[in-house]
Amino acid sequence: MPGQAGHDESMHYISTEHLSLERVKEIIDKKEKLVLSDEATKAIIKCREYLDRKMEDLDRPIYGVTTGFGSLYNVSIPKEDLSQLQHNLVMSHACGAGEKVRPEIVKLMLLLKAQSLSYGHSGAQLITVQRLMDMFNEDILPVVYQQGSLGASGDLAPLAHLSLPLIGLGEVLYKGVERPAAEVWKEMGWEPIKLQSKEGLALLNGTQFMSAHAIWSILKSMRLSKWADLIGAMSLDAYDGRIEPFLPLTHHLRPHTGQIMTGEKFMQVLEGSELIRRPKEHVQDPYSFRCIPQVHGAVKDNILYVKSVIENEINSATDNPNIFPDEDMVISAGNFHGEPIAIPMDSLAIAMSELASISERRTYQLIHGLRGLPKYLVTEPGLNSGFMIPQYTAASIVSQNKGLCWPASCDSIPSSQGQEDHVSMGSNSATKLVRVVDNVETVLAIELFNAAQALEFRRPAKSSPILDRIFADYRQAVPFVKTDTYMHPLIEKSIQFIRNESYL
Numbered sequence: 001m002p003g004q005a006g007h008d009e010s011m012h013y014i015s016t017e018h019l020s021l022e023r024v025k026e027i028i029d030k031k032e033k034l035v036l037s038d039e040a041t042k043a044i045i046k047c048r049e050y051l052d053r054k055m056e057d058l059d060r061p062i063y064g065v066t067t068g069f070g071s072l073y074n075v076s077i078p079k080e081d082l083s084q085l086q087h088n089l090v091m092s093h094a095c096g097a098g099e100k101v102r103p104e105i106v107k108l109m110l111l112l113k114a115q116s117l118s119y120g121h122s123g124a125q126l127i128t129v130q131r132l133m134d135m136f137n138e139d140i141l142p143v144v145y146q147q148g149s150l151g152a153s154g155d156l157a158p159l160a161h162l163s164l165p166l167i168g169l170g171e172v173l174y175k176g177v178e179r180p181a182a183e184v185w186k187e188m189g190w191e192p193i194k195l196q197s198k199e200g201l202a203l204l205n206g207t208q209f210m211s212a213h214a215i216w217s218i219l220k221s222m223r224l225s226k227w228a229d230l231i232g233a234m235s236l237d238a239y240d241g242r243i244e245p246f247l248p249l250t251h252h253l254r255p256h257t258g259q260i261m262t263g264e265k266f267m268q269v270l271e272g273s274e275l276i277r278r279p280k281e282h283v284q285d286p287y288s289f290r291c292i293p294q295v296h297g298a299v300k301d302n303i304l305y306v307k308s309v310i311e312n313e314i315n316s317a318t319d320n321p322n323i324f325p326d327e328d329m330v331i332s333a334g335n336f337h338g339e340p341i342a343i344p345m346d347s348l349a350i351a352m353s354e355l356a357s358i359s360e361r362r363t364y365q366l367i368h369g370l371r372g373l374p375k376y377l378v379t380e381p382g383l384n385s386g387f388m389i390p391q392y393t394a395a396s397i398v399s400q401n402k403g404l405c406w407p408a409s410c411d412s413i414p415s416s417q418g419q420e421d422h423v424s425m426g427s428n429s430a431t432k433l434v435r436v437v438d439n440v441e442t443v444l445a446i447e448l449f450n451a452a453q454a455l456e457f458r459r460p461a462k463s464s465p466i467l468d469r470i471f472a473d474y475r476q477a478v479p480f481v482k483t484d485t486y487m488h489p490l491i492e493k494s495i496q497f498i499r500n501e502s503y504l
Contacts, residue, residue, distance in 0.1 A: 013037040034133040043120025050325035051123045086200030093160035096145025108212035110136040121317040122202040143171040151338030151426030155209030163203040168192030205319035205336045213430035233269040238454035258300030262293040273464040288361035302351035306344040342409035342426030353401040356443035360394040445494035
């Protein structure tokens, strides 16, 4: 069965096969159904049966299996109460607050939780993993809240909300409507699951809340990084900029991978442009144009690094304790701690914020009335404010990003009576990262709005074939602005253009 993964376009077989972010995107985009491989099925059953046998002959307490949780680790629980213990854990930890997590990220959480439990080191029942997959396959998405996790002993509160429907509690989003999970379960003919020893802990311990936000952010960042090059190239051509900063000779003197890639991309995108080839009166461009390879390139390098970390994370078992049937060991450790991904997520937020920062500066240069362009990119500035205020909007968003980029991972607040005395706060890194990436999209859309307007003033001279094609398509959505008009809808259309069009 594992060997079939990727061959049946309608299915994804959860197995030990490495799960890349590209594969995750494919699963989501193609609406593939999750199926357990034979390998994963055997591993889950083997681990559960081992734990059940172990329970019959225990000579010592096992954390979370026969004891309470957190600082209650030294309270032993009678055997007849172990199922209730796990049920109580899921209920009591569903203390989320704040905004709801967007459904596409919740769906990623379901995939990642099933993947993590499939390795056979968590002690979950087969039916539990299967039900997570059923929810994914049927688009029955638990209502999860953004606030509540410290990113340390697992994403406890959000994963509790993810898990509540398994026991017939909580709310789910189904066919666009939020409803009690119990109602939907009855319609589907599903019975609530009676959790066995350790299962609640397996569900709540883990980094799937953080990781799902990270995946969503990285995939969008990769797309926006490519768009930043295309939009930056259009701005450069409209600004009457120079090509020399993108020539490969310079970049091979400082061979950062992203820098070289960016230089090559700009050379490719600007090939055939009349504007880039014409003689220039100015010897240098401002940094926001001249240093694009260095800045965009640094962002590319960071995205690739964070992507590698998150891929490692989503192919891991991140709950506690870890169960090793072959070695006859149950080890209580710290694989749930979010630090390995909290720091990289903070780093990605900083990198992406720089993509917006340099974009806003290019927008400012375009409206400044330099190099033959009219002030604020309108023919009658004064009577018309033109593109004055979209730059304000971009500046406001860039400033907000600066506040959001304060690293959450450098904070820690002890909890559980000091037992959990160092936490990652990676959940805050994750939710802030999503906001930063959304903001970057808006700032780039505003730059495109300005770049297309500026390019009109260079006619009849042509840009490159690639940029002229993007420009022509963009004009189908966003018109040339002759006199002052209501700008907000045009900015929204620009955002949608970036979101929906692909020249990548």
